[in-house]
Amino acid sequence: MSDEEDEIVLDQLNDEDLVLQMHDDLYDGLKEEIEEGVNILLGRKWTPYDVLTKALVEGMRIVGIDFRDGILFVPEVLLAANAMKAGMAILKPLLAETGAPRLGKMVIGTVKGDIHDIGKNLVCMMMEGAGFEVVDLGINNPVENYLEAIDKEQADILGMSALLTTTMPYMKVVIDTLVQQGIRDDYVILVGGAPLNEEFSKSIGADAYCRDAAVAVETAKELMKKKHNQMIA
Ligand code: B1M
Secondary structure (H helix, E strand, O other): OOHHHHOOOHHHOOHHHHHHHHHHHHHOOOHHHHHHHHHHHHHOOOOHHHHHHHHHHHHHHHHHHHHHOOOOOHHHHHHHHHHHHHHHHHHHHHHOOOOOOOOEEEEEEEEOOOOOOHHHHHHHHHHHHHOEEEEEOOOOEOHHHHHHHHHHHOOOEEEEEOOOOOOOOHHHHHHHHHHHOOOHHHOEEEEEOOOOOHHHHHHHOOOEEEOOHHHHHHHHHHHHHHHHHHHHO
16 A cells, blocks of 8 residues: 555544544644644534543543653653644633633642643633633742742732652642741642642642642632632621
């Protein structure tokens, strides 16, 4: 068979095969194919949220397994991350397009020593989509960045992300600093990232651990409602 005959035409695949192909393309770091796949699914009336979770996040989960098992290495994972970000860039305005009333303001960043930002970016997108104002501090944030931003932005919520077991303890450094300065209770503090769990979140004094971006939105809504009720009580 010639190469031409071998070539896969994404648009000709049914939804299920297209999603599987997108997992492969993400694995191979094929940015343009991911962009094309995202646009095809949207054209087939998939919701942006389904495209995000079923095609992109699931694809990255598979990448994560082979990274852990030493089958993929940093350069390949970086390519996959770039492809994922390209897909997310198409979805971002669609997820933010709800016209919901502003529910509160969140400052969020990945902690010092950690450069993982895909999950955090996803949380930003979903929070914006749900009606929160989001100030994204990016990656590798020392405590000073958080302190400056929550004050300057008059934030309601402080969000922190960490993907490494070596960087997650830094969240406690940030919370302890807020406690020392007597401002801890002025903010709802949400934490997330693959190595965290509920117990860790409690042990460092955060208000809640968010397993994923959807949980972050629900938790933020719930805790903002509580905060509001306390203020008017
Ligand atoms: Co990294 N890496 N990485 N990596 N990387 C992990 C985290 C790892 C688990 C891989 C593995 O071994 N299986 C492992 C950590 C092991 C550990 O600590 N126990 C690891 C390692 C070891 C490393 C390096 C040390 C590798 C090296 O250099 N030898 C290095 C560290 C660099 C550093 O930060 N200093 C490194 C580098 C990289 C890349 C640069 C190549 C790339 C990052 C690119 C980028 O982010 N721009 C990368 C990637 C992509 C990963 C994996 C494969 C995927 C992470 C991801 O994007 N997941 C990851 C494997 C894994 O997690 N299984 C891995 C998809 C994303 C949607 O999920 O980030 O979990 P996640 O976010 C979710 C939730 O956790 C939650 O909501 C998100 C959306 O649903 N959430 C929040 C996250 N943050 C939140 C904040 C909130 C709320 C919810 O606040 C309110």
